[in-house]
Amino acid sequence: MPDLVVAGAGMAGLVAAAEAASRGARVVVHEKGDRPGGSMLLSSGVVWRYRRFEDFRRECPDGTPELQSLVHERLDDDLAWLEGLGARVLDRSTGNPRTVGLRFDTRSLVDALTAHGGELRLRDPLREIADGAPVVLATGGFQANRDLVRRWITPEADGLFLRAAPWSTGDGLRLGLDAGASTTNGMGELYGRAMPAPPARIPETQFVELAQLYARHAVVESVAGERYEPRTWSEIDVVQWLARQRGARGIYRVAAAQLAARVRDRTVGEMVDGAVRAGAPVRRFADGVAVEVVAGITTTLGGLAVDRFARAAPGVYAAGADVGGIATGGYASGLAAALVLGRIAAASALEGR
Numbered sequence: 001m002p003d004l005v006v007a008g009a010g011m012a013g014l015v016a017a018a019e020a021a022s023r024g025a026r027v028v029v030h031e032k033g034d035r036p037g038g039s040m041l042l043s044s045g046v047v048w049r050y051r052r053f054e055d056f057r058r059e060c061p062d063g064t065p066e067l068q069s070l071v072h073e074r075l076d077d078d079l080a081w082l083e084g085l086g087a088r089v090l091d092r093s094t095g096n097p098r099t100v101g102l103r104f105d106t107r108s109l110v111d112a113l114t115a116h117g118g119e120l121r122l123r124d125p126l127r128e129i130a131d132g133a134p135v136v137l138a139t140g141g142f143q144a145n146r147d148l149v150r151r152w153i154t155p156e157a158d159g160l161f162l163r164a165a166p167w168s169t170g171d172g173l174r175l176g177l178d179a180g181a182s183t184t185n186g187m188g189e190l191y192g193r194a195m196p197a198p199p200a201r202i203p204e205t206q207f208v209e210l211a212q213l214y215a216r217h218a219v220v221e222s223v224a225g226e227r228y229e230p231r232t233w234s235e236i237d238v239v240q241w242l243a244r245q246r247g248a249r250g251i252y253r254v255a256a257a258q259l260a261a262r263v264r265d266r267t268v269g270e271m272v273d274g275a276v277r278a279g280a281p282v283r284r285f286a287d288g289v290a291v292e293v294v295a296g297i298t299t300t301l302g303g304l305a306v307d308r309f310a311r312a313a314p315g316v317y318a319a320g321a322d323v324g325g326i327a328t329g330g331y332a333s334g335l336a337a338a339l340v341l342g343r344i345a346a347a348s349a350l351e352g353r
């Protein structure tokens with residue numbers, strides 16, 4: 001019998017497995033998909049925290065301060081641990097003055113973690129929690145389950161674009177609740193990006209580059225003509241609003257003068273060109289352009305409630321997007337939460353906390 005069972009070979013699960021293996025434990029990692037890495041492999045790989053804890057609290061006011069403080073306090077050490085496993089750092093800055101962290105090559109992250117993380121069983125989802133070894137639930141949230149998204153987040157669930165790996169259908173949530181865990185607040189929240197609207201074709205390799213991240217330079221409207229004023233630098237509020245409009249769609253109207261504006265490493269015009277190439281409905285006028293966008297769901301933000309030992313129920317621990325209460329009410333690094341809670345979950349499980 002293994003000392004630890006892990007459900008999910010994404011960021012949180014692979015970290016938990018590597019932490020457990022480093023403590024000499026026998027670990028079995030069940031992965032539902034046909035490859036390790038989950039959504040982490042598709043991500044930008046930026047593992048970050050707010051520079052100041054007060055900013056974290058202000059940006060994510062409805063999260064649990066105790067969990068947020070764990071992520072904030074431990075992240076720098078955990079990043080050094082990750083680097084020590086051999087994960088390749090591409091950039092030592094996040095490019096955002098509000099935040100600090102590292103950008104990793106996600107392929108090398110997966111390779112480094114799997115090389116250190118015990119036995120990996122692909123196409124072998126954890127279906128039930130058996131008596132015996134403790135379990136870490138790290139199945140990545142429930143964004144790929146239309147019924148759960150409709151129930152918890154938006155009646156427009158069918159219109160959403162799934163900007164994530166396809167296997168995170170809420171298995172961890174179900175298993176945790178069956179074991180006696182409870183849910184956090186923020187079950188109706190999502191993290192995502194506005195994406196080029198259908199009939200655009202967006203392969204998973206282009207989830208990052210095709211994001212339409214210029215709501216603050218546009219007039220944002222629903223397809224019914226209702227306007228929305230962006231409120232956050234991350235534009236997470238815009239995506240949450242779009243997700244609740246008809247068809248989960250909207251229109252970004254950009255004046256010609258705004259097309260040269262820069263957002264991170266790209267101009268607005270370059271992002272619009274990406275939407276055109278992908279096949280989205282884009283209309284050009286003498287004085288600007290109108291781009292039809294759809295809300296892309298990346299992760300759910302609500303999930304299982306855990307304590308500071310990442311414990312969700314007796315013998316059942318959780319990490320990553322299966323856990324709620326960290327980014328609630330705003331936007332924070334999902335990879336950072338997965339890293340910190342993943343290590344804590346494995347340590348707690350082996351120490352019998």
Ligand SMILES: Cc1cc2nc3c(=O)[nH]c(=O)nc-3n(C[C@H](O)[C@H](O)[C@H](O)COP(=O)(O)OP(=O)(O)OC[C@H]3O[C@@H](n4cnc5c(N)ncnc54)[C@H](O)[C@@H]3O)c2cc1C
Pocket residue numbers: 007008009010011012013030031032033035036037038039040041042043044045046047048124125126127138139140141163164165167168169171172207208298299319320321322332333334335336338
């Ligand atoms: C395009 C994109 C860009 C992103 N950019 C960033 C970024 O720069 N910075 C950042 O912090 N976050 C980013 N994110 C979010 C980040 O990737 C997630 O927050 C993070 O991967 C969550 O980790 P996780 O381990 O919870 O889930 P995942 O990494 O998705 O892993 C979950 C795994 O569990 C598996 N699984 C599901 N059900 C079962 C089951 N029953 N049994 C076994 N396995 C199961 C899934 O197949 C999957 O492999 C991005 C995401 C995307 C898609």
